[in-house]
Amino acid sequence: MxxxxxxxxxxxxxxxxxxxxxxxxxxxxxxxxxxxxxSMGDDQCYLIQIGRDLYVEPAEPGRYTNHSCAPNAAIKDDxxxxxxxxxxxxxxxxxxxxxxxxxxxxxxxxxxGAPECRGVVRDFGELPSELxxxxxxxxxxxxxxxxxxxxxxxxxx
Numbered sequence: 001m002x003x004x005x006x007x008x009x010x011x012x013x014x015x016x017x018x019x020x021x022x023x024x025x026x027x028x029x030x031x032x033x034x035x036x037x038x039s040m041g042d043d044q045c046y047l048i049q050i051g052r053d054l055y056v057e058p059a060e061p062g063r064y065t066n067h068s069c070a071p072n073a074a075i076k077d078d079x080x081x082x083x084x085x086x087x088x089x090x091x092x093x094x095x096x097x098x099x100x101x102x103x104x105x106x107x108x109x110x111x112x113g114a115p116e117c118r119g120v121v122r123d124f125g126e127l128p129s130e131l132x133x134x135x136x137x138x139x140x141x142x143x144x145x146x147x148x149x150x151x152x153x154x155x156x157x
Contacts, residue, residue: 025061
Protein backbone atom coordinates (compact mmCIF):
# COMPACT_ATOMS: atom_id res chain seq x y z
CA MET A 1 0.00 0.00 0.00
CA UNK A 2 1.08 3.52 -0.57
CA UNK A 3 -0.13 6.93 0.52
CA UNK A 4 -0.69 9.31 -2.38
CA UNK A 5 -2.30 12.64 -3.13
CA UNK A 6 -5.98 12.44 -4.10
CA UNK A 7 -9.06 14.66 -4.31
CA UNK A 8 -9.47 14.37 -0.54
CA UNK A 9 -5.88 15.29 0.34
CA UNK A 10 -4.08 12.00 0.85
CA UNK A 11 -5.39 8.50 0.50
CA UNK A 12 -4.37 4.85 0.75
CA UNK A 13 -3.84 3.10 -2.61
CA UNK A 14 -3.34 -0.55 -3.47
CA UNK A 15 0.17 -1.47 -4.64
CA UNK A 16 -1.21 -4.85 -5.71
CA UNK A 17 -4.57 -6.39 -6.47
CA UNK A 18 -6.71 -7.72 -3.61
CA UNK A 19 -9.56 -10.19 -3.82
CA UNK A 20 -12.71 -9.83 -1.76
CA UNK A 21 -11.95 -11.16 1.73
CA UNK A 22 -8.21 -10.44 1.63
CA UNK A 23 -6.74 -8.66 4.63
CA UNK A 24 -5.20 -5.37 3.53
CA UNK A 25 -3.73 -4.16 6.82
CA UNK A 26 -4.17 -4.03 10.58
CA UNK A 27 -4.82 -0.66 12.14
CA UNK A 28 -2.15 -0.20 14.77
CA UNK A 29 -1.35 2.78 16.94
CA UNK A 30 -1.84 4.23 20.37
CA UNK A 31 -5.19 3.94 22.08
CA UNK A 32 -6.90 7.16 23.11
CA UNK A 33 -9.57 7.37 25.82
CA UNK A 34 -12.71 9.28 24.92
CA UNK A 35 -12.04 12.13 27.36
CA UNK A 36 -8.79 12.96 25.50
CA UNK A 37 -10.28 13.15 21.99
CA UNK A 38 -11.36 16.81 22.04
CA SER A 39 -7.88 17.94 23.06
CA MET A 40 -6.43 16.42 19.86
CA GLY A 41 -7.79 19.22 17.67
CA ASP A 42 -7.80 18.42 13.95
CA ASP A 43 -5.96 15.13 14.53
CA GLN A 44 -9.10 13.62 16.05
CA CYS A 45 -10.40 13.08 12.50
CA TYR A 46 -7.85 10.23 12.13
CA LEU A 47 -9.18 8.26 15.10
CA ILE A 48 -11.13 5.03 14.75
CA GLN A 49 -13.61 4.24 17.51
CA ILE A 50 -12.96 0.75 18.91
CA GLY A 51 -15.13 0.91 22.03
CA ARG A 52 -17.86 2.96 23.66
CA ASP A 53 -15.21 5.37 25.00
CA LEU A 54 -12.00 4.17 23.32
CA TYR A 55 -10.24 4.97 20.07
CA VAL A 56 -7.14 3.96 18.17
CA GLU A 57 -4.97 6.55 16.44
CA PRO A 58 -3.79 4.60 13.37
CA ALA A 59 -0.19 4.75 12.32
CA GLU A 60 0.72 5.17 8.67
CA PRO A 61 -0.29 4.00 6.17
CA GLY A 62 -3.69 3.12 7.69
CA ARG A 63 -4.05 6.68 8.96
CA TYR A 64 -4.83 7.79 5.41
CA THR A 65 -7.67 5.40 4.62
CA ASN A 66 -10.50 7.62 3.40
CA HIS A 67 -14.26 7.25 3.73
CA SER A 68 -16.62 6.19 0.96
CA CYS A 69 -20.36 5.64 0.98
CA ALA A 70 -19.60 2.85 -1.56
CA PRO A 71 -16.60 1.26 0.17
CA ASN A 72 -14.35 -1.41 -1.29
CA ALA A 73 -13.05 -2.34 2.18
CA ALA A 74 -14.31 -2.70 5.75
CA ILE A 75 -12.90 -3.03 9.23
CA LYS A 76 -13.48 -6.48 10.69
CA ASP A 77 -12.53 -7.68 14.17
CA ASP A 78 -12.08 -4.02 15.20
CA UNK A 79 -8.61 -3.62 13.64
CA UNK A 80 -8.40 -5.56 10.34
CA UNK A 81 -9.02 -3.72 7.07
CA UNK A 82 -10.43 -6.32 4.66
CA UNK A 83 -11.41 -6.05 0.99
CA UNK A 84 -15.19 -6.14 0.52
CA UNK A 85 -14.78 -6.46 -3.22
CA UNK A 86 -11.91 -7.05 -5.61
CA UNK A 87 -9.53 -4.08 -5.56
CA UNK A 88 -7.30 -3.31 -8.54
CA UNK A 89 -3.69 -2.16 -8.34
CA UNK A 90 -3.61 1.66 -7.95
CA UNK A 91 -7.25 1.79 -6.75
CA UNK A 92 -7.90 3.89 -3.65
CA UNK A 93 -8.89 1.80 -0.62
CA UNK A 94 -11.82 3.23 1.38
CA UNK A 95 -14.17 2.10 4.13
CA UNK A 96 -17.44 3.56 5.45
CA UNK A 97 -16.50 5.58 8.53
CA UNK A 98 -20.06 5.19 9.88
CA UNK A 99 -19.32 1.51 10.61
CA UNK A 100 -16.93 2.68 13.33
CA UNK A 101 -18.94 5.52 14.82
CA UNK A 102 -21.32 5.54 17.78
CA UNK A 103 -20.54 8.71 19.65
CA UNK A 104 -23.41 11.12 18.93
CA UNK A 105 -21.14 14.15 18.70
CA UNK A 106 -19.26 14.14 15.39
CA UNK A 107 -20.30 14.35 11.77
CA UNK A 108 -18.37 15.05 8.59
CA UNK A 109 -19.41 16.42 5.24
CA UNK A 110 -18.97 13.60 2.75
CA UNK A 111 -17.10 14.27 -0.46
CA UNK A 112 -16.70 10.68 -1.62
CA GLY A 113 -18.45 11.34 -4.93
CA ALA A 114 -20.17 7.94 -5.04
CA PRO A 115 -23.60 7.88 -6.70
CA GLU A 116 -25.01 6.66 -3.36
CA CYS A 117 -23.23 9.37 -1.34
CA ARG A 118 -25.20 10.21 1.80
CA GLY A 119 -23.80 13.77 1.97
CA VAL A 120 -22.92 13.57 5.67
CA VAL A 121 -21.00 10.89 7.56
CA ARG A 122 -22.89 10.10 10.78
CA ASP A 123 -23.06 7.42 13.44
CA PHE A 124 -23.91 3.84 12.50
CA GLY A 125 -27.31 4.13 14.20
CA GLU A 126 -28.27 6.91 11.77
CA LEU A 127 -27.63 4.84 8.64
CA PRO A 128 -30.69 3.60 6.74
CA SER A 129 -31.82 0.34 8.38
CA GLU A 130 -31.21 -1.77 5.25
CA LEU A 131 -27.59 -0.53 5.12
CA UNK A 132 -27.15 -1.25 8.84
CA UNK A 133 -28.39 -4.82 8.26
CA UNK A 134 -26.08 -5.27 5.27
CA UNK A 135 -23.02 -4.15 7.24
CA UNK A 136 -24.00 -6.29 10.22
CA UNK A 137 -24.40 -9.35 8.00
CA UNK A 138 -20.97 -8.69 6.48
CA UNK A 139 -19.54 -8.33 10.02
CA UNK A 140 -18.19 -5.01 8.79
CA UNK A 141 -19.06 -3.13 11.98
CA UNK A 142 -17.01 -2.58 15.12
CA UNK A 143 -17.86 -5.24 17.69
CA UNK A 144 -19.16 -2.78 20.29
CA UNK A 145 -21.56 -1.33 17.69
CA UNK A 146 -22.75 -4.81 16.71
CA UNK A 147 -23.43 -5.50 20.41
CA UNK A 148 -25.39 -2.24 20.69
CA UNK A 149 -27.43 -3.19 17.60
CA UNK A 150 -28.21 -6.66 19.04
CA UNK A 151 -29.28 -5.11 22.37
CA UNK A 152 -31.55 -2.67 20.54
CA UNK A 153 -33.12 -5.52 18.55
CA UNK A 154 -33.86 -7.40 21.79
CA UNK A 155 -35.60 -4.31 23.20
CA UNK A 156 -37.71 -3.96 20.07
CA UNK A 157 -38.62 -7.67 19.88
